[in-house]
Amino acid sequence: MTAYPSDALSVQLPTLKSGPVSVAGWIYRVRHIGGLTFVVIRDGQGLMQVRHDDADAPLPGLEPEMAVRVSGVLVADPRAPGGVEIREPAFRVLAESESPLPFHLGAPALEAGLDLRLNYRTLSLRHPAARPVFHLEAALAQGFRNCLNAQHFTEVWTPKLLGTASESGANVFSVQYFDREAYLAQSPQFYKQMLVGAFGRVFEIGPVFRAEPHDTARHLSQYTSMDMEMGFIEDHHTVMAVLRDVVAFMLETARPESAVDWPKVPDTIPAVHFADALDLVSEGLGEDVRHEPDLAPAHEQWLGEWAKSRYGSDFLFVEGYPMQKRPFYTTPDPARPLYSNSFDLLFRGQEIVTGGQRLHRYQDYLNALDNRGLSRAGLEGYLDAFRYGMPPHGGFAIGLERLASRLMGLSNIRDAALFPRDLKRLEP
Amino acid sequence: MTAYPSDALSVQLPTLKSGPVSVAGWIYRVRHIGGLTFVVIRDGQGLMQVRHDDADAPLPGLEPEMAVRVSGVLVADPRAPGGVEIREPAFRVLAESESPLPFHLGAPALEAGLDLRLNYRTLSLRHPAARPVFHLEAALAQGFRNCLNAQHFTEVWTPKLLGTASESGANVFSVQYFDREAYLAQSPQFYKQMLVGAFGRVFEIGPVFRAEPHDTARHLSQYTSMDMEMGFIEDHHTVMAVLRDVVAFMLETARPESAVDWPKVPDTIPAVHFADALDLVSEGLGEDVRHEPDLAPAHEQWLGEWAKSRYGSDFLFVEGYPMQKRPFYTTPDPARPLYSNSFDLLFRGQEIVTGGQRLHRYQDYLNALDNRGLSRAGLEGYLDAFRYGMPPHGGFAIGLERLASRLMGLSNIRDAALFPRDLKRLEP
Numbered sequence: 037m038t039a040y041p042s043d044a045l046s047v048q049l050p051t052l053k054s055g056p057v058s059v060a061g062w063i064y065r066v067r068h069i070g071g072l073t074f075v076v077i078r079d080g081q082g083l084m085q086v087r088h089d090d091a092d093a094p095l096p097g098l099e100p101e102m103a104v105r106v107s108g109v110l111v112a113d114p115r116a117p118g119g120v121e122i123r124e125p126a127f128r129v130l131a132e133s134e135s136p137l138p139f140h141l142g143a144p145a146l147e148a149g150l151d152l153r154l155n156y157r158t159l160s161l162r163h164p165a166a167r168p169v170f171h172l173e174a175a176l177a178q179g180f181r182n183c184l185n186a187q188h189f190t191e192v193w194t195p196k197l198l199g200t201a202s203e204s205g206a207n208v209f210s211v212q213y214f215d216r217e218a219y220l221a222q223s224p225q226f227y228k229q230m231l232v233g234a235f236g237r238v239f240e241i242g243p244v245f246r247a248e249p250h251d252t253a254r255h256l257s258q259y260t261s262m263d264m265e266m267g268f269i270e271d272h273h274t275v276m277a278v279l280r281d282v283v284a285f286m287l288e289t290a291r292p293e294s295a296v297d298w299p300k301v302p303d304t305i306p307a308v309h310f311a312d313a314l315d316l317v318s319e320g321l322g323e324d325v326r327h328e329p330d331l332a333p334a335h336e337q338w339l340g341e342w343a344k345s346r347y348g349s350d351f352l353f354v355e356g357y358p359m360q361k362r363p364f365y366t367t368p369d370p371a372r373p374l375y376s377n378s379f380d381l382l383f384r385g386q387e388i389v390t391g392g393q394r395l396h397r398y399q400d401y402l403n404a405l406d407n408r409g410l411s412r413a414g415l416e417g418y419l420d421a422f423r424y425g426m427p428p429h430g431g432f433a434i435g436l437e438r439l440a441s442r443l444m445g446l447s448n449i450r451d452a453a454l455f456p457r458d459l460k461r462l463e464p
Numbered sequence: 465m466t467a468y469p470s471d472a473l474s475v476q477l478p479t480l481k482s483g484p485v486s487v488a489g490w491i492y493r494v495r496h497i498g499g500l501t502f503v504v505i506r507d508g509q510g511l512m513q514v515r516h517d518d519a520d521a522p523l524p525g526l527e528p529e530m531a532v533r534v535s536g537v538l539v540a541d542p543r544a545p546g547g548v549e550i551r552e553p554a555f556r557v558l559a560e561s562e563s564p565l566p567f568h569l570g571a572p573a574l575e576a577g578l579d580l581r582l583n584y585r586t587l588s589l590r591h592p593a594a595r596p597v598f599h600l601e602a603a604l605a606q607g608f609r610n611c612l613n614a615q616h617f618t619e620v621w622t623p624k625l626l627g628t629a630s631e632s633g634a635n636v637f638s639v640q641y642f643d644r645e646a647y648l649a650q651s652p653q654f655y656k657q658m659l660v661g662a663f664g665r666v667f668e669i670g671p672v673f674r675a676e677p678h679d680t681a682r683h684l685s686q687y688t689s690m691d692m693e694m695g696f697i698e699d700h701h702t703v704m705a706v707l708r709d710v711v712a713f714m715l716e717t718a719r720p721e722s723a724v725d726w727p728k729v730p731d732t733i734p735a736v737h738f739a740d741a742l743d744l745v746s747e748g749l750g751e752d753v754r755h756e757p758d759l760a761p762a763h764e765q766w767l768g769e770w771a772k773s774r775y776g777s778d779f780l781f782v783e784g785y786p787m788q789k790r791p792f793y794t795t796p797d798p799a800r801p802l803y804s805n806s807f808d809l810l811f812r813g814q815e816i817v818t819g820g821q822r823l824h825r826y827q828d829y830l831n832a833l834d835n836r837g838l839s840r841a842g843l844e845g846y847l848d849a850f851r852y853g854m855p856p857h858g859g860f861a862i863g864l865e866r867l868a869s870r871l872m873g874l875s876n877i878r879d880a881a882l883f884p885r886d887l888k889r890l891e892p
Binding site: 414 | 471473475476488489490491507508509529530531533558559560561562565583584585586587589590594595598599601602605606609613616618619620621622623624625626627637638639640641642644646648655658659661662663664665670671673675677685686688695696824825826842844845846848849851852853854855856864882883885887890891892
């Protein structure tokens with residue numbers, strides 16, 4: 037059997053000793069300087085510099101984006117990317133590339149509009165500036181999992197095809213499921229709660245679907261949700277304490293080597309009650325917003341700046357959102373039942389996590405549905421879970437693309453999705 | 465802020481020192497023996513024994529499946545599960561359970577038919593025999609990821625909503641996507657190939673959807689697929705070498721402590737060409753199957769036994785399946801073009817992995833589609849990926865539920881899905 041490919045990856049090169057080496061990748065840039073040709077090769081992670089002496093045998097014709105394998109001699113050279121350079125190269129062309137390309141990939145920034153970038157997504161993703169957000173997402177997800185696995189959470193995979201458009205009737209995609217209608221899951225909310233009764237602590241990372249009729253820079257029809265749910269909590273504060281550790285672990289796992297302003301999670305994230313937040317915002321903005329049932333983006337922005345100046349924190353919990361703005365399964369605050377045992381986590385003034393404590397008694401569910409005029413039809417399997425000793429429980433959800441795009445400072449969430457889906461886009 | 469719940473988990477108890485302890489879980493069994501009451505508490509992972517002296521204050525009424533918290537004193541006792549027991553208990557009931565239950569959860573085996581088990585899924589999952597397959601799945605997935613991450617694969621999340629029913633027109637679910645029709649992805653095949661051109665090596669673990677019209681013990685409408693794809697390979701043998709290591713790593717990661725007959729992956733998995741496999745089967749079964757285009761289950765079974773007796777191996781590669789039975793993107797064997805650079809991995813005589821080398825030249829794709837009479841319509845975004853230097857590449861896919869159910873010896877794959885979806889079942 038053939039062994040693994042013996043090509044070194046760009047990330048491995050700086051750790052290798054000088055000597056014979058083979059690498060593979062795509063032609064990124066070719067430059068001729070005083071009798072030498074410098075060829076920069078790009079692979080999945082980074083760049084590698086190859087130096088050819090034009091006095092030697094001529095190079096094959098090298099076109100941008102050709103796939104090549106290069107054997108040569110690795111030599112330390114501080115002027116090259118990663119401090120190493122490949123000399124005495126022999127090139128083998130593995131696959132030709134058409135030309136011209138729809139845009140120039142060798143430029144420091146990709147000069148192509150959003151639609152063109154997305155139409156040629158497999159090509160625009162080759163630009164070195166396009167991929168860090170996806171490496172970040174992979175690292176964030178791995179941090180999320182490793183932190184929860186260490187606390188004995190069980191990773192689960194729940195159904196994306198549902199018999200009822202149950203969690204919310206709006207913005208649901210319908211599916212022709214054999215001879216009946218099904219609906220795509222907007223979240224794993226019901227299933228992660230049901231599984232608390234068997235597994236105690238569960239998490240899932242997977243796609244969720246929103247038939248989002250708005251064409252904005254913040255919404256996708258499919259995104260990746262990182263969900264957790266845990267039983268035997270005191271109240272939502274237990275969930276917030278776990279969330280603090282999860283976010284700290286994720287950011288530590290995903291910190292890029294070159295990061296300069298990477299956010300730091302305080303040992304205790306400052307928390308403010310929703311009612312107090314409205315007081316603060318009213319005072320700060322000089323405008324009475326105390327009657328508002330929710331925080332507007334401008335209010336969150338103000339609170340983010342307040343948390344930074346007051347506590348030196350990029351993160352702020354807002355807890356106790358009004359019951360009327362939270363879903364029917366939310367637990368009311370026993371002391372102030374118009375407010376809820378729920379929270380949002382703001383990062384630099386934008387919401388990145390939503391969570392809370394859920395109702396856990398069957399009768400409380402029946403009452404909550406009745407009070408909101410919601411039907412029990414189709415919810416039987418969900419409601420059954422609360423008839424047999426469901427402990428107090430809660431959880432949270434983090435949108436992976438949203439978190440990553442905010443950490444990277446991207447202005448459009450589509451740049452944080454490999455193949456974004458929206459109102460207009462279903463291809464490629 | 466409230467700290468984490470201070471309850472010890474059943475898996476942690478045996479590692480704790482004697483002394484005060486708090487645990488939480490569900491009432492599993494209550495037995496009275498000579499003035500003592502033994503209460504077995506079940507949590508998400510295992511069982512814990514509590515001993516109450518009836519001469520002390522009376523216990524509260526304890527019904528099966530109540531959720532409780534118990535504080536007491538942890539004492540080593542070799543007769544108890546895990547070698548520890550909680551004495552001098554104080555019980556706090558967190559949530560009542562209805563009675564009677566639809567089945568008896570305290571019995572060693574759950575005596576309930578498949579439909580009843582699935583109708584009350586959140587309850588049947590509480591039976592200690594029902595959950596190990598799901599802990600196994602979580603561990604297999606983590607092993608898959610950790611092995612590929614160590615080899616610099618990038619984890620990706622690809623679209624489940626597609627503009628065309630492209631990979632295969634059959635068994636696809638259709639979705640009402642705003643004002644047009646979309647289709648649920650049957651696999652991430654096209655997207656993982658497209659991403660090789662940018663990331664070099666990618667993997668994904670996520671749901672795939674098959675409108676499977678057969679009601680069998682082996683099929684689900686949604687299952688979890690573990691997919692990888694890598695570039696710069698020599699041929700399919702490179703992929704097979706990586707697969708060997710991935711499977712070995714997964715099984716090592718997921719090995720249950722109590723496993724006695726846990727499969728061992730040989731350093732080199734024996735491989736047999738499809739044509740030779742048919743020769744062997746014809747001779748072994750005394751029946752000429754040399755003209756068959758595929759292996760029937762009975763043939764795979766025979767080959768599994770042959771690999772075991774000939775090589776002492778639970779695993780066998782069959783490579784070189786006929787082109788006519790493989791998808792259009794498959795690379796033909798350059799030396800014998802009616803056969804393909806593809807493989808299946810058999811485990812104890814059943815297929816658990818399918819993979820191979822893909823075509824990588826644009827013109828080869830156009831020819832392959834034309835030769836099979838397939839249209840290019842809707843495939844433009846996929847085909848574009850092969851115009852700009854796509855290197856030789858290949859990959860494989862493993863069905864998580866199928867692998868787990870075979871490792872556990874389950875007869876119906878539905879017992880390896882938390883909430884299975886099939887021709888008839890869309891709830892709970």
